[in-house]
Amino acid sequence: EVWLSRMEGLGLRPRARELLVNTPLRPQMVPFDDISSYRGVFLGGENPGWVFSYKGWVVLHRMVTEGPVESLTPFHIGNCQRGFVEASSFKSCLSIAHLQPQQKGRWTSLECFWPMQRVPLLATPHSLAFHPVQRTYTVVTSVAEEYKPQLSELMNPDDPEATSSLQKVIEAYEKRSVPRATQDRYTVSLYTADHWILLDRIQMDANEAVIVGKAVQLSKEDRSVQYGTDDDELNLRLRKGRETTTLQCFGSAYVVEEDLPCRGRLLLLDVSPCISSRRNDRKFLTLYHEPTKGPVSAVASMEGYLVIAVSSKVMMYFYDWSTKRLIIAAFYDAQFYVTSLSCVKTFVAFGDIYKSVYFLRWREETRQLMFLGKDFNRAETVSTALLYHGSQLGILSADANRNFTVFSYRPEMAETSQGLILLPVADMNIGGVVPNFLPLRGSKANPANKYHRLPSDKSALFYATLDGGLGYLLPIDEARYRRLSHLSRAMYTEVAHPCGLHPKAYRIFQGERKQRFPHSKYRSPNIIDGDLITRFGDLDRSLQIHMGHKLGMRSDAIPAIMVAIDSELPFF
Numbered sequence: 001e002v003w004l005s006r007m008e009g010l011g012l013r014p015r016a017r018e019l020l021v022n023t024p025l026r027p028q029m030v031p032f033d034d035i036s037s038y039r040g041v042f043l044g045g046e047n048p049g050w051v052f053s054y055k056g057w058v059v060l061h062r063m064v065t066e067g068p069v070e071s072l073t074p075f076h077i078g079n080c081q082r083g084f085v086e087a088s089s090f091k092s093c094l095s096i097a098h099l100q101p102q103q104k105g106r107w108t109s110l111e112c113f114w115p116m117q118r119v120p121l122l123a124t125p126h127s128l129a130f131h132p133v134q135r136t137y138t139v140v141t142s143v144a145e146e147y148k149p150q151l152s153e154l155m156n157p158d159d160p161e162a163t164s165s166l167q168k169v170i171e172a173y174e175k176r177s178v179p180r181a182t183q184d185r186y187t188v189s190l191y192t193a194d195h196w197i198l199l200d201r202i203q204m205d206a207n208e209a210v211i212v213g214k215a216v217q218l219s220k221e222d223r224s225v226q227y228g229t230d231d232d233e234l235n236l237r238l239r240k241g242r243e244t245t246t247l248q249c250f251g252s253a254y255v256v257e258e259d260l261p262c263r264g265r266l267l268l269l270d271v272s273p274c275i276s277s278r279r280n281d282r283k284f285l286t287l288y289h290e291p292t293k294g295p296v297s298a299v300a301s302m303e304g305y306l307v308i309a310v311s312s313k314v315m316m317y318f319y320d321w322s323t324k325r326l327i328i329a330a331f332y333d334a335q336f337y338v339t340s341l342s343c344v345k346t347f348v349a350f351g352d353i354y355k356s357v358y359f360l361r362w363r364e365e366t367r368q369l370m371f372l373g374k375d376f377n378r379a380e381t382v383s384t385a386l387l388y389h390g391s392q393l394g395i396l397s398a399d400a401n402r403n404f405t406v407f408s409y410r411p412e413m414a415e416t417s418q419g420l421i422l423l424p425v426a427d428m429n430i431g432g433v434v435p436n437f438l439p440l441r442g443s444k445a446n447p448a449n450k451y452h453r454l455p456s457d458k459s460a461l462f463y464a465t466l467d468g469g470l471g472y473l474l475p476i477d478e479a480r481y482r483r484l485s486h487l488s489r490a491m492y493t494e495v496a497h498p499c500g501l502h503p504k505a506y507r508i509f510q511g512e513r514k515q516r517f518p519h520s521k522y523r524s525p526n527i528i529d530g531d532l533i534t535r536f537g538d539l540d541r542s543l544q545i546h547m548g549h550k551l552g553m554r555s556d557a558i559p560a561i562m563v564a565i566d567s568e569l570p571f572f
Helices: 004-010 014-022 160-174 232-240 478-494 530-538 541-551 557-567
Strands: 029-035 038-043 049-054 057-062 071-075 083-088 093-097 107-109 116-118 124-131 136-146 182-192 198-203 208-219 244-254 263-273 282-292 296-302 305-310 313-320 325-333 338-344 347-352 357-363 368-374 381-389 392-399 403-408 423-429 436-444 454-464 470-473
Touching: 029 071, 029 083, 124 208, 124 244, 136 208, 136 263, 182 208, 182 263, 182 282, 198 282, 208 296, 208 305, 208 313, 244 296, 244 305, 263 296, 282 325, 296 338, 296 347, 305 338, 313 338, 325 368, 338 436, 347 381, 347 392, 357 392, 381 436, 478 530, 478 541, 478 557, 530 557, 541 557
Parallel strands: 338 381
Antiparallel strands: 029 038, 038 049, 049 057, 071 083, 083 093, 107 116, 124 136, 136 182, 182 198, 208 244, 244 263, 263 282, 296 305, 305 313, 313 325, 338 347, 347 357, 357 368, 381 392, 381 454, 392 403, 403 423, 436 454, 454 470
16 A cells, blocks of 8 residues: 555645545446456445456445545556556555455355355365454364274174174275275364465364364453352452453264264364464464263353353353363253254353254353243254344244244243243244354444444344355344335235245245244244345336335335345445
């Protein structure tokens, strides 16, 4: 970047700078033929964007900047090949930049709905955890390798005949007279966030499968303060103001055979800088690794504590930095198998493989996990998340029937038996199994600076399906919901749908659910189909005006709502 204090050497005098800052901004369109091998048009103004031409159709991408962009022109030199130069009076600078260049072994594409870069890992990825301080990614991958059975692991000293037959099978296996078997070998790798350079790698044991991996926030507790001393008020006061640090937590399971019980292992890793010839080199530092009595199926953090799910039990720990061990604080027994954990402040929601969703609360004064409510319907819960909007909190569940269900804790309602029964307030079928959610905090407008947004009091959930789909869920206010709900009903009949299929029938809840609240006002889906609403912009102008008059609103009010909703998403 070349700042205004240095622009005089480029011929920009003080009078010209004053005119540049005070001149009203005019939107402009700048065509280009070769910026990072792309063709298209740049849209300048207060909300700049890029329009790329690709195989006869166009793709629009928003440009995230700290202010308006007055002008742009292609720029090509040795240090910045096929780049561009942009001028911004808000930042008072000229910027020389380029789009994401094509790198060796990587593939970057801007012809998608979102910009995409494919990084070859040469393995199957399973989970991804980001360290915000060290700017690194921890990736769990697996590679299929040939299975080599060991006679010492399979032999039974009490049965010599079975041992002899096993030995013959192993000899035939080594002679390749029988089909070869494979097993997955898991590895935990550390990469830089900027260029995906491999920094460190930990190989897991044989027959050990990593089930879950996540970044957790654990407290930096004073070594002199011991948990469970006589001065409980002092411990509580010190823990409420404690600092937290980011650690990488991984849970695994040893899958051997049916005759042996399934065991697991819990692994806590820290990313620390190290001295080497490479700049900003980081390595793994193992803080804790101990076996567990069952598979570690889910991990989360809450108020500086570590919450894990071991088979059918939810356990809560805090990390003792002096002894390098985990000390249990509370536990809760589930029914079958816990598949996911979600925590917000002192609330915990977890999903069971057969018994739907449970809702708990942590009481630090009494040091226990209190049961608040659950869903009494039978559902194969795959993942859960907590969604908040102001003072309202929703419990989101994704099941194996590809359904989204939002529950609410309402102890004041008589139908919920003082809150023991979670109230379903919204549901929708999304057409894919969601293995995990990524919670993000929403954004809102900044009155002092319209180009810088502030965090809001609502959360957004980003999710991916096993079929390769991406989506998000965002809470909206009542006025926007009513307008978009009326629009979706109108588009059911006014717009031609592919193959004549009705979108409402596709989004109906699939599976069995007992109607415990037959007279409740919450029986409606209460979730807007975003895929259907976005098709409003593809309609011709006359049909948009006709539908606007039918709904009693202007035709440009719907795009304004969609733009406002898009600005609340903190993805980029």
